[in-house]
Amino acid sequence: MARIQSRKEQHVRICLEEDVQYARGAGFSDIEFLHNSLPEIDMGKIDISTSFFGRRMDAPLIIDGMTGGYPKAKEINRKLAAVAAEHNVPFGLGSQRAMVENPILTQTYRVRDVAPDVFIIGNIGAAQIAHYPVAKIKSALEAIDANALAVHLNALQEAVQPEGDRNFEGVLSAISKLSDALRIPIIAKETGAGISADAAVRLKNAGVQMLNVSGAGGTSWSKVEYLRGKPVEGFREWGIPTVVSIVSCAYHLPLIASGGVRSGLDAAKSIALGAKMAAGAHPFLAAKDASLEIKNWKMQLRTAMFLTGSANLEKLAKARVFVTGRTAQLLQCLRVDVGEYAMR
Numbered sequence: 001m002a003r004i005q006s007r008k009e010q011h012v013r014i015c016l017e018e019d020v021q022y023a024r025g026a027g028f029s030d031i032e033f034l035h036n037s038l039p040e041i042d043m044g045k046i047d048i049s050t051s052f053f054g055r056r057m058d059a060p061l062i063i064d065g066m067t068g069g070y071p072k073a074k075e076i077n078r079k080l081a082a083v084a085a086e087h088n089v090p091f092g093l094g095s096q097r098a099m100v101e102n103p104i105l106t107q108t109y110r111v112r113d114v115a116p117d118v119f120i121i122g123n124i125g126a127a128q129i130a131h132y133p134v135a136k137i138k139s140a141l142e143a144i145d146a147n148a149l150a151v152h153l154n155a156l157q158e159a160v161q162p163e164g165d166r167n168f169e170g171v172l173s174a175i176s177k178l179s180d181a182l183r184i185p186i187i188a189k190e191t192g193a194g195i196s197a198d199a200a201v202r203l204k205n206a207g208v209q210m211l212n213v214s215g216a217g218g219t220s221w222s223k224v225e226y227l228r229g230k231p232v233e234g235f236r237e238w239g240i241p242t243v244v245s246i247v248s249c250a251y252h253l254p255l256i257a258s259g260g261v262r263s264g265l266d267a268a269k270s271i272a273l274g275a276k277m278a279a280g281a282h283p284f285l286a287a288k289d290a291s292l293e294i295k296n297w298k299m300q301l302r303t304a305m306f307l308t309g310s311a312n313l314e315k316l317a318k319a320r321v322f323v324t325g326r327t328a329q330l331l332q333c334l335r336v337d338v339g340e341y342a343m344r
Ligand SMILES: Cc1cc2nc3c(=O)[nH]c(=O)nc-3n(C[C@H](O)[C@H](O)[C@H](O)COP(=O)(O)O)c2cc1C
Pocket: 011, 012, 015, 064, 065, 066, 067, 093, 094, 095, 123, 150, 152, 189, 190, 191, 192, 214, 217, 218, 219, 258, 259, 260, 261, 279, 280, 281, 282, 283, 285
């Protein structure tokens, strides 16, 4: 138990003090919008609001799940939840494993008093749901008043971590059982290695309502683990780049784009490629002023929408983009006609 707490503490410290970003990008630099010199819209009237599981959000942005389970985590969660509430965007908590195993730690996840109306996304690991009784997960979600549950898929991290839980047998059927039992929706969430189309289909069939692709190109969990201990070498750059994962999965389920989303322009590109929302973890943890960071992302998103003549997010979803470089090569290997994004 104490091991989980100190591991979560180490994760945040390493993410803040060391370079744990993938060297190979998420693919956003391979994506370019076709500029519209005649946008014929008023930038002041651009609407970036969206709906998220039936709730109106002011922007298609999410503060992604990171922490909980030790004293400093409480401070981080409360600070970021308050920022999410201020901007009316969803807020994700980190893995609730610590509080499931030691209920005293529940208070490090509770944010309702600082963010009474914020959309809260709870978080449990795939390897854990296969072993926890459903009632235990239900009560952990009720304890934080969650509006949705993210089941995180972190096979890469578990595989390289010396103390990792490498038994992923029964995960899909546990997700299916959970989706029948819960009243709130389930989001299947990677943690930086991306989701493929065939995994998306299996998750959809198990009752998952949304994916958070969390692709390769942002925070690298294998790099974090390499800095913690003596893991299996050679997997620093492993994973499906975020942009490839977005394009691969968008046809199957509504998507949250994450993993290396570093600006409102990256968020705009994600939406043009088929994502519904875009999320960031590390940028909001590291920001001196997370509220200002969101403000900047919103401004960049609006600017990209103005310059593509997109008055709202539905229009942005059809904006014309060039898919170039390594991203185009990878997508062509998956038989995606990348030219269609520029010609639509
Ligand atoms: C310090 C830190 C802790 C994290 N802990 C969790 C976690 O407990 N559960 C989870 O699903 N993802 C966790 N993540 C992964 C993020 O939610 C996200 O998927 C990943 O970092 C990629 O996004 P980024 O490139 O914007 O950081 C964590 C990320 C960071 C930076």
